[in-house]
Amino acid sequence: MARLRPWALVLLACVVACATPAPPAPDTPAKAEAPGPRFAAGGPAADELGAAEGYPKGSRATFYSVGSAVGSHSHMDEIFPSRLVHKPPEPSRLGRVAEPRIPALDDYLARSLTTGLLIARGDTIFVERYQ
Numbered sequence: 528m529a530r531l532r533p534w535a536l537v538l539l540a541c542v543v544a545c546a547t548p549a550p551p552a553p554d555t556p557a558k559a560e561a562p563g564p565r566f567a568a569g570g571p572a573a574d575e576l577g578a579a580e581g582y583p584k585g586s587r588a589t590f591y592s593v594g595s596a597v598g599s600h601s602h603m604d605e606i607f608p609s610r611l612v613h614k615p616p617e618p619s620r621l622g623r624v625a626e627p628r629i630p631a632l633d634d635y636l637a638r639s640l641t642t643g644l645l646i647a648r649g650d651t652i653f654v655e656r657y658q
Contacts, residue, residue, distance in 0.1 A: 576642075584598040585599040587606055636658060
């Protein structure tokens with residue numbers, strides 16, 4: 528199976544972020560679903576990524592191993608030196624819009640080991656997906 532290179536995903540995200548979503552056609556009903564992040568319980572190769580073991584946390588030596596990648600990235604502060612960043616007095620407000628139709632996005636997420644994807648421009652979130 529061919530895999531997209533990381534730069535291809537970055538290019539796709541940049542193109543989508545710069546594109547203005549097309550308004551719905553007059554005969555197209557508006558989506559009833561409220562904008563917000565979308566979560567999928569699994570994803571491609573979930574077992575290979577350690578789902579059955581609860582996504583085990585790796586170490587510095589196994590950080591990039593496929594079987595501990597999700598757990599390691601979820602616990603980076605425990606694996607690598609880190610520092611606490613305090614919240615600001617006034618949080619940034621990010622608005623959401625209905626997710627634009629991106630024909631290749633669902634197919635890409637179904638085939639790739641992407642666990643999270645966020646597409647935003649300025650202070651607006653267009654796409655937020657996790658699997």
